[in-house]
Amino acid sequence: MILLEPHNTIIQTTLLDKIAKPSTLDVQFVDFDGVRFHLTSGDKKTMILLSMNIRCWDELARYGAMDILKREYGALVLDQPENEYNVSLMIDLEQVPQDPESRDAFVMSIAMLKRNALSATFERAFQEQKELETSGGKAELMEIHYRDEEAIYVQASPDRVTVIFSTIFREETDRIFGKVFLQEFVDARRQPSIQNAPQVLYTNRDPPLEIRHIAGLRSTEDTGYVTFVLFPRHFSKPDVAAATISHIQLFRDYLHYHIKCSKAYMHSRMRARVTEFQKVLNRAKAEVATGEKKTVSGRTMVHR
Structure with missing residues (x-):
């Protein structure tokens, strides 16, 4: 992908x-x-x-x-x-620096x-997590309403930072594709090679417990909630934290981009298959004889 x-x-x-x-x-x-x-x-x-x-x-x-x-x-x-x-x-x-690299x-x-600009919420959550390791408790739940009817929720805890995306699937097919993609995120983490990846949870319609107290949350069939659980290993080093922020804030766009790409790919395959079926049907048509029939004397036979 x-x-x-x-x-x-x-x-x-x-x-x-x-x-x-x-x-x-x-x-x-x-x-x-x-x-x-x-x-x-x-x-x-x-x-x-x-x-x-x-x-x-x-x-x-x-x-x-x-x-x-x-x-x-x-x-x-x-x-x-x-x-x-x-x-x-x-x-x-x-x-501007003259050196090409600079x-x-x-x-x-x-x-x-x-x-x-979007990194502000995540950097604050990472800092709060370090402080809560000694003091305990939970930090403020931060909300970023970056799209109509969609938001990012970020909250720090003593041992983790929880990031929740709410997303709307406008079409029935988008919801099906999205469920398949998100289930793959859950299943892929079971592989030994990516055991250190963040934990991913997906719920349809029902908000996660961390944000269930917020008023006005959608609980319809076209609404999905994706939860990422980030542990200190995902943001303890500055370069790792920067990469984590860059990737996670684009998750919603990443998901819907690949849903659209998958639909376009399937449509192209369907059109190609229809074209092949049309070729088969054209080859199956019986050919109509157009040659003239003549009698022994050389006269042309005419059908009446």
Whole structure:
């Protein structure tokens, strides 16, 4: 299966093009989960403004998203974002590192703006888990309503961090495919080679116990809840924690992307099979004789 990249390719390619050849710019585009971006140049072609609008910004800001963005981007973060956007970065192309490796790393960090904003909740949960190892108890249940009728719930405990995704399957076939995929996640963990993978639990319609007290949760047949149980080994080291955050926040998009790919593959196979059946039927048709019949004297026989 294909793993989705945590960075935005449009931001990456556009910035690399403008670094090589500065020019006027005004581009608006949308990423997964309805996140809107705006790339524009000001009066000076080498000054690029990147703005992002994400519907769960108020929740992310409460969990420390702005602190993380300032840690990652420093003075690039504007105190007053562009109108109708939640956060803006001002990028001076003349200050971009000249070394190719450093330049690519800088552009990649800018392209991961959405990923870094969403990481605030997970980084806070990982920190809370370390504190609860000695004090005990449970941390606050953090909610990220990043899509209409769908959310991510994160809660730290003394020995784990629980991440719950609620997702809506709009079609009956999507629900069937989703159940097959998610059951494979559960079964695959039984293999000896991936015993250290996070535990995955799936429930249909009924919310997990950790969030059952929340008012307004959907409990319909088209609703599914996926629970990931992260243990300290999944986030104890900085590089491992960064990889965990990058992968887990894209889980919902990963799941629905592969459901659509599977449906497209099955439709293509069905069309190919129909084409083969049509060929067989065409070969089975009886050929109609069109030759003329003549008598012994050479006259043509005419049917009346």
